[in-house]
Amino acid sequence: MLSRTADSLYWLGRYVERAENLARILEVADRMALTPHSGGGHQDEWHSAVVISGCEEGFYKKHEEATAATVVDYIALDQDNGSSIRSCLQRARTNGRAVRAALTRPMWETLNATWLELEGGKDALIRDGDLRGFLEWIKERAIMFQGAVVTTMIRDDAHIFLQLGVFLERADSTARLLDVKYHVLLPAYEEVGGGLDFYQWAAILRGASALGSYAYLYRDGIKPWQVAELLVLRPEMPRSLAGCFHEMVDLLGQLADLYGGKHECERLAGEIHSRLRYGRIDAILRTGLHEYLTDFIQQNNILGLEVSKAYLL
Numbered sequence: 391m392l393s394r395t396a397d398s399l400y401w402l403g404r405y406v407e408r409a410e411n412l413a414r415i416l417e418v419a420d421r422m423a424l425t426p427h428s429g430g431g432h433q434d435e436w437h438s439a440v441v442i443s444g445c446e447e448g449f450y451k452k453h454e455e456a457t458a459a460t461v462v463d464y465i466a467l468d469q470d471n472g473s474s475i476r477s478c479l480q481r482a483r484t485n486g487r488a489v490r491a492a493l494t495r496p497m498w499e500t501l502n503a504t505w506l507e508l509e510g511g512k513d514a515l516i517r518d519g520d521l522r523g524f525l526e527w528i529k530e531r532a533i534m535f536q537g538a539v540v541t542t543m544i545r546d547d548a549h550i551f552l553q554l555g556v557f558l559e560r561a562d563s564t565a566r567l568l569d570v571k572y573h574v575l576l577p578a579y580e581e582v583g584g585g586l587d588f589y590q591w592a593a594i595l596r597g598a599s600a601l602g603s604y605a606y607l608y609r610d611g612i613k614p615w616q617v618a619e620l621l622v623l624r625p626e627m628p629r630s631l632a633g634c635f636h637e638m639v640d641l642l643g644q645l646a647d648l649y650g651g652k653h654e655c656e657r658l659a660g661e662i663h664s665r666l667r668y669g670r671i672d673a674i675l676r677t678g679l680h681e682y683l684t685d686f687i688q689q690n691n692i693l694g695l696e697v698s699k700a701y702l703l
Contacts, residue, residue: 396551397702398485399492403555405482406501409475410532411563412465413525415442418567418597420521422590423458436461442566445473462521467513475528476513479505492548496538504531547648554641554697561634562690567597568621569683591617598629618679619671631686635663638693645701655696662689 419439437456440449443465452470453460466475483505486493493501515524536556543549591612595601598621607624608616625632642656674682 391547391551393702395489395492396547397698398488399548399551400555400697400702402482402485402489402501403552404559405478405485406532406535407556407559408473408563409478409482410529411559412443412473412475412478413528413532414563414597414599415439415567416462416465417522417525418593419461420458420525421593421596438570439465442563442570443473444566445471462516466516466524476508479508489548494538494542496542497535500531500535500538504535547645550641550644550648551701554638554645557634557637557641558690558694558697560629561631561638562687564598564621564629564631564634565683565687565690567594568618569680569687588612595620600627600629603627615671615675618675622674622682623666623669623671625667632663632666635659635666639663642697649701653696653700655693655700658689658693658696662686662693 416439419435422435422438436458439461440446440456445465448471449456449461449464452468453464464471464474468474469476471477483501486498486501490498512527513524515521515527539549539552543552588611591614592601595604595612595617600620603626604612604617604620607620607626610616620627620630622631624630625636627633639656639659642659646652646656
């Protein structure tokens with residue numbers, strides 16, 4: 391496969407996944423903004439959404455304050471933001487069109503129809519006050535695309551590169567979503583385990599589509615360390631860091647077999663996966679969850695660069 395074809399498939403997977411993840415981030419912020427604060431104000435939730443999405447610098451160059459209106463507009467619709475939901479879907483469609491022959495008909499039709507509906511006025515839901523409706527639509531379209539990938543795409547190198555992009559992007563998003571709980575969201579005046587803390591963790595679980603999974607696996611009230619364990623170390627959870635790296639190690643192994651050689655990206659993915667597979671949440675919490683997740687995000691970014699060096703350049 392040509393490296394430019396592999397690159398387009400890889401970024402197609404990443405951009406569709408990123409659009410869905412941004413919708414989840416906005417949903418979490420919106421839920422938390424509705425939670426009463428004993429300390430007053432809801433701005434931290436919207437600021438946290440900017441931090442998680444990784445566009446803090448660009449946002450504050452354009453806006454003075456993180457409010458519901460400014461953050462939703464910038465993360466969902468702003469064409470000047472290269473990582474907005476609109477920009478991600480546009481870039482996904484551009485990459486999909488470049489490798490149209492490698493996509494099945496259901497994949498292309500889902501991707502193309504999503505962009506056309508967005509350009510046709512779907513964003514009016516936000517202006518009409520139905521932010522949740524817009525975010526649900528984004529998540530549904532991303533799930534439809536992934537469903538088309540799973541059920542119609544041949545398991546060849548095209549499928550591997552696309553899914554590799556999906557899981558690398560998903561791991562990054564889950565780590566950022568969990569990290570911001572410790573780093574930004576929890577107010578200094580609020581006691582861990584208090585009422586507000588409970589609703590924040592529940593919102594994060596909903597953002598990762600993990601509230602039902604948490605109840606099934608733990609059969610207990612929401613406890614921060616168990617939420618962290620679920621989203622970091624439990625391989626049964628599709629959006630956990632361990633779950634994502636289980637898939638990536640397998641995909642990179644398939645690429646090594648297909649192309650007859652191993653690369654640094656395969657070694658690095660295996661190393662990260664081993665730490666996740668044999669890690670213990672109590673040890674992670676003792677050393678610091680924020681520090682652990684910050685290091686993970688950096689290593690995940692390095693893995694993305696190594697994948698590009700090995701196959702996409």
